[in-house]
Amino acid sequence: MIYFDQAASSYPKPPEVAEAMVQAVNEIGANPGRGSHRLARTAADLITGTREKAARLFGCSNPKQALFFANATAALNQAIKGFTWSAGDHVIATTFEHNSIRRPLEHIKHEHGVNITYITWDGDESAFIRRVEESITAKTKLIAMSHASNVTGTVFPVGQTAHVAKKKHIPLLVDASQTAGHIPIDMKEMGIDMLAFPGHKGLLGPQGTGMLLVNGDVDLQPLLHGGTGRFSEEPLQPAQWPEKLESGTLNTPGIAGLQAALAFHETREQENVPRETMLSQVLLQGLKQIEGVTCYEPVGQGLHMPIVAFNVLDIPSQEVAMILDSHYDIAVRAGLHCSPLTHEMLETMDRGVIRASFSLYNNEAEVEQFLHAIGEITESYKVI
Template structure:
């Protein structure tokens, strides 16, 4: 149909095992409601969900002090963690890199009495001013909430530096791994991250409507969503034990099964850079009409934002689709503060994002299309 470069929103191509596993769950007449019975149908579903949890723990190198709770996506996971952890009077430090899945819950909590500070970023490269993290810590600072990689520039945050700050100042660290889970190695074995929120439908190559959080079992959370747990029916409150604390109601068994299959595939096929991002950047930097945003001297994911001269990002993206069948994402990418920092709040950017299934031929075609538009 076309050439897909919107993988930072949702990966289009999935490993074949994903669809096979989802179809198996839906067609086998063997999978009931997990944790809602002692019969075989319920136990089958429980086993599938449990296998997916264990696969994710392996992927993130999480030890016995962590548990995985499933949600619909990273947005729900971040809402559950932030609203369950933060209380009136708490101070939180976050950054100009953040997606609205972090910003809007924090703005909502601000109306209930928490206070916020934002670490700024460079107007040239978008790089975070790391010194500001320590400068903004106060007596009531409780947590740092940070995006592992910007979904606008593709740049990675220095997580080791942030972990060190949190350890030294006894702060919780909540990480949004939406753009990195599955493509960047994430190691929780040092227990420097308290909650790692992820989504299934991006670089984990799972179905849409899947995601969750890998979090420390002793993280002091109050439940945001309450309901059935299948066990303590006479309790008036949500059981505190994870993952039940964050999994009120029936989980998405077919979706989680598909996610578990994709993560198992990732464990067997670790990501290896194919240098297509380097090719893309090198060729675009030869075009004076193209503005690329980000720092290309440091580790990053294959997410690239650009503009051509003074053209509106929506017009460029529409031309890429209508004339070349190239699918990109124009606009603000749900990251308004990043665009304010980069000076692109007036028109946004055109975002190209690759997956491990992106081919060199597709990248070359995208380069030629941009060259064509730039020369007009």
């Protein structure tokens, strides 16, 4: 199969990822932080080593504030719902937010009376930053934004937004679900207070892994309460990090795979333009040559993710995806991509879009086959 659904979950993974997971299951197996015997210590060392590697790679000052979750969604929920909210508090987000940010925000709006401003993006960086500045009030308690759109691949000006947030002493939460593993991210240099990312997308790690990295003094309350291994004598949740926000047994095999993925990522950090980004540009230019194909290009200058969003004539996106799967053995994503605000802006709520996305394991021959398939599908529907 030609797998062009990398923005949803990467496939295949580097061999080192599976090998590390198998080793964790077969040779460690113990519960990290829940015993003093050798296997428990080995598991705990693996967890600590992964925190330290993630903190180093992403510029988080304190590895104890590099927290493990089942996915980026859980990490974002902890970041957003972990604040103490009151009626009239205010949050700024963007109109490109995935539901992993939007729904927690709408939850605190419904439960606590928090006001939310969604900032539009039209490719004009200065205008975007001006709208952020104009939206800040005395009640603004958080700015939460995606680093890049999961629909179009547009990368947003996080660093410039962070500069505004810092001047007003407002924490900045960034969802790096589409950027982690594709472009360099340094929390200290960029001014990011909280960074959430999954292991299973651009980092090429296993599903069921995600992290929330917190820089500096951000006061978050835990969403879960329970066993933490340490501080068991205390009836209340410990105040110390990471135990404060991590209750229950961690996914040691998954974290072992994530550590291997992070190590693999280190070997690619020096690439100026990742080959998957170049492939996406080849596909985009090819699709634009097919009459009847509408492309939804990234808006703005500079970097964008290896994602190409498009539609064919007036065919529902899901129908095209089904044809690609059943007749051409090609996997893509179609629909609304859990990002309805984006589709409202693109005016594609009625049928969604087809999304092709790439990793380093894709190649130009696959892109050529894909273009041939889209050409045939387009021509066949023109005849109907």
